[in-house]
Amino acid sequence: MNKKYRIWLSLALLFAAQLGFAQQKRSLTHADYDGWESLGSERITKNGQYVGYQISPQDGDSRLEIFPYAKPSSKTIIPRGVGFSFSADGAFAVGKIAPQKDSVRVLKLQKKKADDLPKDSLFILQLPSGKIEKLARVKSFSIPSEKGSWIAVHFEKELAKKPDPTDTVKSDSTKKAEKPKKTDGTKLLVRSLDGSKSWEFDRVKSYGFSQNGDFLQYTLAEEDTLDNAALHVLDLATGESKLVHEKMTAYSGLTFSPQSKFLSFIATDDSAKHKKPEHKLFLYQISSGSIAQEVGKTTAGILENGRISPDRNPRFSEDESRMFFGVAKDYLDFAYEDDTTILDDERVSLDIWGWQDAEIQPMQLKNKSQEEKQNYLALMETGSGKVIQLATPELENVWLENKITQDVALAWTDQAYRRNFSWDIQTGRDVYWVDMKTGKSNLIEKNASGNPRLSPAGKYAYWYDGRDSSWVSFDLASSKKINLTMALPVAFFEELHDSPSLPGSYGAEGWLADDSAILINDRYDIWKIDPRDPTSAVNLTLGEGRKKQLTFRRESLKPDERFIDTKEPLILSAFNEVTKENGYFSTSYEGKSAPKVLLMTANRYYGLTKAEESAEAMVRRSTYQENPDLFLTDLTFKSLTKASNLNPQQSQVKWGSVELVNYLTLDGDELQGLLFKPEGFDPAKKYPMMVYFYERNSDTFHSYRAPAPSRSTINIPYFVSNDYLVFVPDIKYKIGLPGQSALECIVPGVQAAIAKGGVDTENMAIQGQSWGGYQVAYLITQTNMFKAAGAGAPVVNMTSAYGGIRWGTGMSRMFQYEQTQSRIGGTLWEKPMYYLENSPLFMMDRVETPVLIMHNDADGAVPWYQGIEMFMALKRLNKPAWLLQYNGEDHNLTQRKNSKDLSIRLSQFFDHYLKGAPAPLWMTEGLPAVEKGRTLKYELGN
Template sequence: MFRKYSTLLGFALLLASQTGFAQQKRSLTHADYDGWESLGSEQITKNGQFVGYQISPQDGDARLEIFPYAKPAGKTVIPRAMGFSFSADDAFAVGKIAPQKDSVRVLKLKKKKADDLPKDSLFILQLATGKIEKLARVKSFSIPSEKGSWIAVHFEKELAKKADPADSVKSDSTKKAEKPKKTDGTKLLVRSLDGAKSWEFERVKSYGFAQNGDFLQYTLAEEDTLDNAALYVLDLATGESKLVHEKMTAYSGLTFSPQSKYLSFIATDDSAKHKKPEHKLFLYQVAQGNVTQELGKETAGLLENGRISPDRVPRFSEDESRMFFGVAKGYRDFAYEDDTTILDEERVSLDIWGWQDAEIQPMQLKNRSREEKASYLALLETGSGKVIQLADPELDDVYLENKITQDVALASTDQAYRRSYSWDIQTGRDVYWIDLKTGKASLIEKNASGNPRLSPEAGYAYWYDGRDSAWVAYDLAKAEKINLTKEIPVPFYEELHDSPSLPGSYGAEGWLADDAAILISDRYDIWKVDPKNPAAAVSITMGEGRKNRVTFRRASLKRDERFIDAKEPLILSAFNEVTKENGFYSGNFDGKSAPKQLLMTANNYYGLRKAEESSQVIVRRTTYRENPDVYLTDLSFKSLTKASNLNPQQANIKWGNVELVSYLTLDGDELQGLLFKPEGFDPAKKYPMMVYFYERNSDTYHSYRTPAPSRSTINIPYFVSNDYMVFVPDIKYKIGLPGQSALECIVPGVQAVVARGGVDTDNMAIQGQSWGGYQVAYLITQTNMFKAAGAGAPVVNMTSAYGGIRWGTGMSRMFQYEQTQSRIGGTLWEKPLYYLENSPLFMMDRVETPVLIMHNDEDGAVPWYQGIEMFMALKRLNKPAWLLQYNGEDHNLTQRKNSKDLSVRLSQFFDHYLKGASAPLWMTEGLPAVEKGRTLKYDLGN
């Protein structure tokens, strides 16, 4: 009896302790990252009746949630679904279902071949009934974009059947089994989404719907290397499939015109291995069922010695009167290349850097593929068959709008200024307008500063002129340039710009109908400017933005909007620069009444989407503590209904809070910073503090920060959850003094935080990556207030880095120092002392702070040798320093395995120095080359 009672009592006490433990919050661990969810691909049907989105863990199987707008609790959840779309008629949702990730991993461990691994499936969800249909082994699918209730499903190749001895027939043993024919085509199923109509086609290589859902084109792959590839068009109304063309080796560039009057395609009868294939461009008239135009290198009007480019997909004007396509230069003959008497090992491999080249060799090599596929735009008049060459090697860039509705296009060339791009990234360009009826190009401006666009009715070209810090327009009919903002008494350049380059603008919101006016933003407000009378410009926000330091921007509510309809509601996003509150206002286009607040809260709102045919909208909302979930509302924003519920596990994790800190720099400038505090912060206690920085971050006050493996910087939620304070100060820079500027902003910011209480001043650290890594390196030569430092990809020697290459783009690094982030403002020979004084390498002997450096051997932004220079200096000076070099990694880590590893090492490094934790073996013993790949040495020493 006693034994039974004591057993029950023990069980009760154990249960009580477990319950109490479950109610206690715990700290984040590195193991939490994989399951942390994010949300994406949010969509709302055109009628506003259904909403869907995909929720994905960082590592694992995603899921799709679809539900009626009026009943968000009535969710249909489809495990492992991805890449979904609502049908054009709002009746179905379709998407893929990925194989279970763990199952695929197990099979890969067993060395299974790719063909034997599980393949994607397809789901078709009928929204009204919730009925789900699934199809297996799906390679891809497509549905019409504008209208129609059809789907095309392209299947994976069928698995080879294993021979069955029972199938053999002794009497026919001498007959050879028929070999399967070789083709890279597979089965295509085309059907109505409800399944009432369907067609199947074998050996299909590619396919695509017309925008309006009336037709589908599909190509058949070659079979057994026979020239029997073919192109067909399926009439979805009748089910009739017509042969369009056949007996070519490849078809590409397949494009229906907007109303399906035409189908364009490019074809060749040369093999894929042919060094100089020739292509022809065809225009097929769908209703009549015949090819009306065939263009080739002999076609009149094409670029001299030009050829049809297969690398540019043709486009049509909205009225279908013009088809635009690419023309490439003719192939050149190179005797050395074609000399078959030279062995491969005898061929010279050489890069020649010529001073006269427009681009330096690394840029040329990076852009080689693009240059090989370069083409010049031409047009075909679909009615007359006339070809007009629009672009050529002298005027090589012609812009086409998303929807081509006018007889005008803009063109430009920067060839005259390209050579200086290695050090001047704000080069100009010569801008022209082209009459599409004749192909005639007329000059708008030489050496223009900006990126001109065309107004909706093609009355004006317009752009922001960085040299004049003004918005300008060019009246095409009058050949007259207009300064749109000259008479407006506020600046239109970026007011916080602090680098030695031309400041940018705050953007333009778009044009009203008939080119009546353009809406242009300053820092806070929106101005309506009539190009015919710019002096009469009015602020449609009535200056309320600048008065209250609230930034207003127009929320775009229509997809593919050509111009702004003044009859539609004007919804403005709003952001308070001081409090960081965010929300929405309603406005008017006449500028006679101030914007009216609809919603303004201590949150961050983004991703606003409106249903095309109703007032329903979906939007994301966050704070530091609040996940970026989807909310449902309408254009009144009177109430928001939470639809998704990301990461419910966060409720059991110590999360902390963030505060906005205001402070003064050493020069007396007002700045702000973000102070993250641990859960249950007690100002009487002392907490270790991390300081992280990169330019200005205070506007992200209400942004959610996801726990995730580090690609280069500390993960703020992880450190806050583990009882660190984290401070993120803003930085204001002086030209020529980037290092000193950081010191004069960061140190006072830290001191302001210390004065608030709770900081263990003996245990503070700094960490930064790239530009932040440079500033870390500089700061530890100027102050010993930090007990440890982390510097990722730091530039420490501006003199050696200045002449280097950004291998990711092939560009010279000169512009970085002369014009942009490094902010020196001159060449190395113009300002040598600035380069020296801002280079922490020359002051490494002052460093007393242990440093963890990360710099990877394929960094395409900051030369890898910069991290080596820093490490070797500290090693030579006998200063504690470690260099993490992830093999094959770029500026920021891209491989998740490496990000997880860096996260562990960052936390171990800072825990050791700021919390007194034991140092791991990789810090005390290192990781000898002979042990590489055999151990990680996370183990803690004594």
């Protein structure tokens, strides 16, 4: 055999092997969901030398992958690793190792007690050497956030020792065995990460490091109900442990000041069962080892009839001169509650709905726990001990920055407008600024529209005012309100807004140093605006975004950024509204040159993260076909190195592709949709098509969609892999006509998808959930172009739903119809015909499409009776309909077992109607109540 022939034969065999391999690809099954992986918890060390992330299957054991940035192929893999962190010095990685899930399941089937189940372990990975140390039975761990190479490890309680039958030592029958002392505290190990220093403490209940890693506080739990709880501070430099306080029943709210000058804590000597425990707040000075200040209910300055609240942790200003804490109203005395002559079964239980109430009863009940913890912010000057009350029952909300550096704070109340909230979710609020030196409040604006914030230097309050669709600021020094954007030549409200409410904004990017300017977004571009002279605003992106339909947004690369540092590079994310390309640009803060493209491709990019102390960075990238893996890069984006490799099994599965479909609505508006096509799509063949919709989805063109059990909607990869086309059209709404709007957008979109070829027009179906479920219900009363329909949690009767309750929040549903998604734009009595004409229930006699409804009996968003109304109407009309009601489930399924069940039933339902597959027994025979829990009836009939 000559050489040339051998080469040809080798190529032929290779081609044949590849062809055979391609032909061996299979469709996704419901069994694939559990093993499908996702990536999360990606981290990079401050020095940029190491990277790590967690990879988790949907159901099973996770793993951690940790590696040098310069050599991503050299991975240390921690099986079952979860919840990891890098040490502040970048020398160690620490995290937990969870028990093997299958092993735990087996033990649970054997009815083992919780204490006998395997517990988490801890690993400590020395990054340069790769050496791993493991510790067993770990409850929790902590490392300092800013500096210090320390770890604190809190262990589970020790297992009771069982008698050893081989023990031949005779016991003293006259001496009782000593019982173990009862305590909810366990052992705490504190050590350097390299193991050179360590300390152990018993019966520890809680613990925590100071931010700078100089100290650790820990509390000891009570033992045998003795008043011997205590608080200690460990000096990590000397190893000396000092007693801070003792002989209280509980310690909480333990907080170090930023530079560890102080430790604050709240304590009580009342028992846990005490109905009205009294707490005190303490300020411990670490250098002197003494209590510097103490605050109680009788301390001058706190709210009249107030008490220290244990429900708000103390906080410190950055200069440690002020400590902030909560003061609650003192406990009320209720004679009926405290009457011990009344038996429990004699007590009245009722809810009284009063027209004058600020909140309706369901909302009050939903917020009861929060209301019981209501407290009002106060401060104490750490030097003098002076207490100043900032918030009051009349001005209850005082907002503090993450890092408190100013002498002022913003405060607001909406008490005057709260009664209207059931039908008007855009109520105003009265806004004030508070002088922290005196506690005096100063009015900014009554009935303000928006959510005011304070600028970093404390010179301005600023917010987006929805009523005049512009950004405004308020100069605290001059008490002057300034409109920042009104004079600019573009809109700053959401231009695609199509509901009967005030449009929102595109957000602000932050302030420059000393409050010299604020960066504000329009739909496409970014503006630099000086509040002293808004007319001199500079478009930093030179209008290039609007010209090219590119949405530019600033990437914030510092996690604790207070203001924008103009010495740092200005990196912009960019998104093309038309092509859906995504990437990054760079520009300057002067706005003198057009943004320069660094990276722009047919992908989705997100999660850009830069190392704090170096140029190394990482980013996620995806398409519909490409998993959202992690890539290593820098801010030039000249190269991207793939670090992770999610779901290699996808290469064995028929996956498919997606393309954009441009179409016109019946009103001539330009819209887009997503057409997902099976692998090896042949336009000459005919494929059944599923149509799914919910508002606008075309911008998710390059988003990866993982195969997963359905919480409520069809899983697109599953259906595409099983030779369905799936079309997802965008919808534009007209106020008062939500149903008609859906019809006028979806039908033309479907026709545009059909024009692409390959659609079996005799076998098309629609499916949607919630608002999408409503639109499904409406569409099947208007058209018979779909052979089957799936409607999850549909509103079919707007007249009955209007007066209902969203039980998840306790809110009335009125706002939804008058202002938001349902888009009627008025009350039931103002626009009765709109409610009737948009309610498919009143047109159910027109339906010719078999329907699968899912509506669960614990739905907190859409009243469960809506699904019942639809089902009963169709049953009465003798139309094919099924209602799936998952017991105890909410609006969308939360339990994986139920999601898997819904996925199977959805595929069986649509396979029957669109592919001619046999109907399962649950469709033909139902599931009688006497068979509930005994069978699932997935079996296919003849």
